[in-house]
Structure formats: C-alpha cells, structure tokens
Amino acid sequence: MHRTEPVGSSGTGTGRGSNSAQLRRYNERIVLQILRRAGEASKADLARAANLTNAAIGAIIQELARDGLIEEIGKRHDGGRGQPATMLCLAPRGAFGFGVRLGRAGIETVLVDFAGRVIGRSAHDMILPVPEKAIDIIRRDIESLHELLTPAERRRITGIGLAQPFNLGAWLRELGLPAENFKPWDEVDVAAALEEATHLPVFAENDGTAAAVAELFYGIGRHEDDFLYLFIGPAIGGGLILHGDVVRGRSGNAADVAVMPVLPSGLASAPRPKGTWDILLTRASLGALARHLAPGTGLRPSRSDIELAIASSRPEVEEWLDDCIDALTPTVRAGHALLDVPLVVVDCDVDGGMLPRLLTRLQAALEASAPEARSAPRVERGSFGQDAGALGAASLPMFFNFSPRASILTGGTRAGAVNGTPRSEMLPRD
Known part of the structure; x- marks a missing residue:
C-alpha cells in the first residue's frame, strides 16, 4: 500500500x-x-x-x-x-471546524472537534430558498453552535467548510425541482457571502469531494490511500483519493460521476433524455427514487418517507434498485479502467437496510462483468451515512490546515489560522 x-x-x-x-x-x-x-x-x-x-x-x-x-x-x-x-x-479539543452542507433539498450545519466528533448540529429539510435567506439561516446556526465552545476554544476554530454542488441551478429537470428557486444561486459567490456574514475563513469544495475528504481524514482513508468515492443523495456525488490526497481537477469537479453518460432509464417515472444518452444522476440518486415513489405528483418524499418506503419493502424501491445497479455498474467499470483504483467506497443519505443490498449486488455485477485478465474493484460501505456531507464540509478546514499535502513543499497559498498562526495552504475557490 x-x-x-x-x-x-x-x-x-x-x-x-x-x-x-x-x-x-x-x-x-x-x-x-x-x-x-x-x-x-x-x-x-x-x-x-x-x-x-x-x-x-x-x-x-x-x-x-x-x-x-x-x-x-x-x-x-x-x-x-x-x-x-x-x-x-x-487532542480532540485542539481544533474545531464548522461544516455547512448546502444542497438543493436542505441545509445542514455542524460543529466538529479535531477528532472528527460532531459536537452540535442544525438541519433544515427544505427546498433551498433564495441565497440571502439561506446565508442568514447558516449565519444564525453558526452563532448558535458557537455557544457550545468556551471563549478559549472559539479561538481554535479553523474555519468553515462549505460543501455544495458547484452548479446548483443545473440538472433541475432531471431532479424534478423548480427552476425559480435555484437560478439565483448561479450568480452568487456563496463562500464570499458566507465569509462576509460570519467573519471566518471559508473552505469551499464540491459536495462529493468534501464527503471524500471526510472518508480520507476520518474513515477508510486511515488505512487506504487510493479509492473512488460515491455518495448517493438527492443527486449522486463523487470524489477521488490517490496517494492519500484528494484529487480536485482543474475546476474542482474531478470524479463528478453525476454527469457520467449512461443509457436511459427503463423506469416509466424517469424523464426522457433529450438525446441517446442520459446522465447517472437521473438513475442512481435518491431524487430518482423519490420520483419513482410518487410519479407524476410533483411531490418529493422526505428522507424519513424514503426510509419508511425501504423498511416497508415497497416494490418501487426494488424497481429503482435494479435500475440504479444497472446504471452504476458500467460507471464504476469505466472509473476502474481509467484510474486503476482497487477500492470503491459507497455511502448514502438513507439506509433502512437498502445500502448493504446495493453494495452486495453492485459487487456481484462488477465481478460478473469484469473483462478478461482484469479483476473487479472491491466495494465497501462508507463510514458516515447521512452525516457524510456535513462532516465532509467540516473536514475541509481540518484537512487543509493539518493534512500532509504535497503542495506544502512548494509554498503555501491562502492560509487559515489556529491561534493566529497560519497553518494552511488552502486551495483557491473556483
């Protein structure tokens, strides 16, 4: 290794x-x-x-x-x-970080310590409001979580990690979301607005990359240095870990599996693509499952509704699972052929017993379809479940301040601080 x-x-x-x-x-x-x-x-x-x-x-x-x-x-x-x-x-109380998971279907803010333990959280399960309202919600949540720390501990806050899809106003048709809520977000520098509102440094990343950083820093990455990470949420996100470091790509969208081309879904509830090919998030996402559970109604089942449907063994869940595996298998095979990583880590916003079944079936499908003289990658469950996004966000200031990244050796860029001492070579935001 x-x-x-x-x-x-x-x-x-x-x-x-x-x-x-x-x-x-x-x-x-x-x-x-x-x-x-x-x-x-x-x-x-x-x-x-x-x-x-x-x-x-x-x-x-x-x-x-x-x-x-x-x-x-x-x-x-x-x-x-x-x-x-x-x-x-x-020292668990040696440093602290805030994490903000900003998604199309909710906002979650957490405070974590240096050991990655969640000290406090605030969550809002709702269609994302306009930017001004969302920033105000986050500001108030951070002010409330501040109260969980002593004055001395507040001086050890490394910053705010912000995890969000970089294109909140995109893929709305595939996800069944109203355009009027999201188009304003493409005109806003969320990280800059959050820095202005909180007076704390903000470390912004694609949400899939942020969740992969949490897995690297606090989960499977403690004993694995190379893996492709997938997170199945309202959409599907991805991250790439090579040689113990996160790979961002030129625009921060490395391993953006959501837009991997796949054949159209066989489910009647799925929107028809404009051309021959569809994209993965149309099929392998909880948005696709929610759409299949309530086809044609315009309703979006909540996380608890989806978990209840899974626990109740509704046939729609099994139908979606078949379609999801059918789309994931060629995607993972393509990623494995290109990257030669031995491990694929998969996590999910919900469980209810579904994720172990998905992993078992995905592993079997990969092994059955492996080409001659090639083996299938291992498939393992992620460490954090529905906490992956928020913990991933909170991991960002910790990661950029305290991880042995190779860029340290060629000089620092933008810095965060602990007790006023610069300790980070934070990557520039996109």
Whole structure:
C-alpha cells in the first residue's frame, strides 16, 4: 500500500521550491496523520513511522503540544527494560471546524472537534430558498453552535467548510425541482457571502469531494490511500483519493460521476433524455427514487418517507434498485479502467437496510462483468451515512490546515489560522 512519505531525516533540509520551514510544517503534519491513523503512539513509534531522528521528532512533538494539537494519555508498560514510554494522541479539543452542507433539498450545519466528533448540529429539510435567506439561516446556526465552545476554544476554530454542488441551478429537470428557486444561486459567490456574514475563513469544495475528504481524514482513508468515492443523495456525488490526497481537477469537479453518460432509464417515472444518452444522476440518486415513489405528483418524499418506503419493502424501491445497479455498474467499470483504483467506497443519505443490498449486488455485477485478465474493484460501505456531507464540509478546514499535502513543499497559498498562526495552504475557490 502506498503511503505518503516524510521529507528529510531531520525535519529540515532544502529542495527545489521548498525550504526548511515548509519541510518542518510538512513533517509536523505527517506526525498528525500517523497519530490520526494509529490512535496513539510513543515518541519512538512516531520517529520510526515518520523516518525522523529522535531530535527532530522531539522538536515536532514539543511544537504540536505547545499548539494544543496533541496530548499525553499515559504510559505504556510493555514489560521491557527502561522507563515506560509516554503515549501521545491527537487532542480532540485542539481544533474545531464548522461544516455547512448546502444542497438543493436542505441545509445542514455542524460543529466538529479535531477528532472528527460532531459536537452540535442544525438541519433544515427544505427546498433551498433564495441565497440571502439561506446565508442568514447558516449565519444564525453558526452563532448558535458557537455557544457550545468556551471563549478559549472559539479561538481554535479553523474555519468553515462549505460543501455544495458547484452548479446548483443545473440538472433541475432531471431532479424534478423548480427552476425559480435555484437560478439565483448561479450568480452568487456563496463562500464570499458566507465569509462576509460570519467573519471566518471559508473552505469551499464540491459536495462529493468534501464527503471524500471526510472518508480520507476520518474513515477508510486511515488505512487506504487510493479509492473512488460515491455518495448517493438527492443527486449522486463523487470524489477521488490517490496517494492519500484528494484529487480536485482543474475546476474542482474531478470524479463528478453525476454527469457520467449512461443509457436511459427503463423506469416509466424517469424523464426522457433529450438525446441517446442520459446522465447517472437521473438513475442512481435518491431524487430518482423519490420520483419513482410518487410519479407524476410533483411531490418529493422526505428522507424519513424514503426510509419508511425501504423498511416497508415497497416494490418501487426494488424497481429503482435494479435500475440504479444497472446504471452504476458500467460507471464504476469505466472509473476502474481509467484510474486503476482497487477500492470503491459507497455511502448514502438513507439506509433502512437498502445500502448493504446495493453494495452486495453492485459487487456481484462488477465481478460478473469484469473483462478478461482484469479483476473487479472491491466495494465497501462508507463510514458516515447521512452525516457524510456535513462532516465532509467540516473536514475541509481540518484537512487543509493539518493534512500532509504535497503542495506544502512548494509554498503555501491562502492560509487559515489556529491561534493566529497560519497553518494552511488552502486551495483557491473556483
């Protein structure tokens, strides 16, 4: 399995486009990544895992402890000679981040700690209102969640992660949504408006990429470095993780599986495409399931309605599931052929027992259709379910502030801060 490697054996050094401060910062983040994956480790464990000298690892531990990002949790008695080793772990209250999941069918805001635990949340299940109203809802929710932190902890907020489809005004016919609600969103820089309303740095990403970052930072990514991520929500989102880092693409839309071409749906409830081909979100999305549960009515079943339909074994759910698998299989096969990733992680906004069935059937379909001399990728369930979107958003300031990303070595760009100290090379918004 490929792992991101630290640079230099002493925490300092020089290289093209890099300097000792950048190398030191990169190696600090390597140490944080090791602790995130291992849960706890001694100084000697960290030195071995990071390939750093005792002096270098000691200086990094001292710096991270001073910043409140790691803490001691006791001694390890392994029966050997000498003093028992002091064990270290991430400090859960060492940093905090807000996450805003802005979707066509709802708004959710969460506050998480450095360990990825949700401290508080506020959710609104509704068709997205006009931008001014939505920004005001988010502002009030963030002000309310602020009260869950002490004044000292509020100074450790790394920013707001914003996860949203980059084109909220698109694909409305396929999703059965009213155009008048969404067209204004294509004229608004949501991240800039949210920064102005909250006075906090905003880290904006495609919603599928954000959910993939949560999986990388807090879920399967703790032991897997390469995977294609799919999230089945009102639409379907995707993200790509390679070599332990997120792949954004030129416009931030890498792994945008929603627009992958597929054959038209066989369901009578599906809208007819304008041409020979349709796109994946028309078939493999909860919007498609909702449309099939209430065809021709204009009604959109809520998340709880969909889960009830799944639990009640309504035949429409099985019909949609057949159509969904039929569309997902060639999409995943194409992604596997292009990217050569060994793993596909699938998560969903609802469950009710449906997701395990979907995964089992998708794995079987991929194996049955694998071409000669090629194996099918593994299919695994994601870690967070309906929390993936909001946690993905909240992961963004944590990820860009504390992950050992290669761009650190070529110089930082825009920075977030903890206690006023810049610690991020946040990517520019699109």
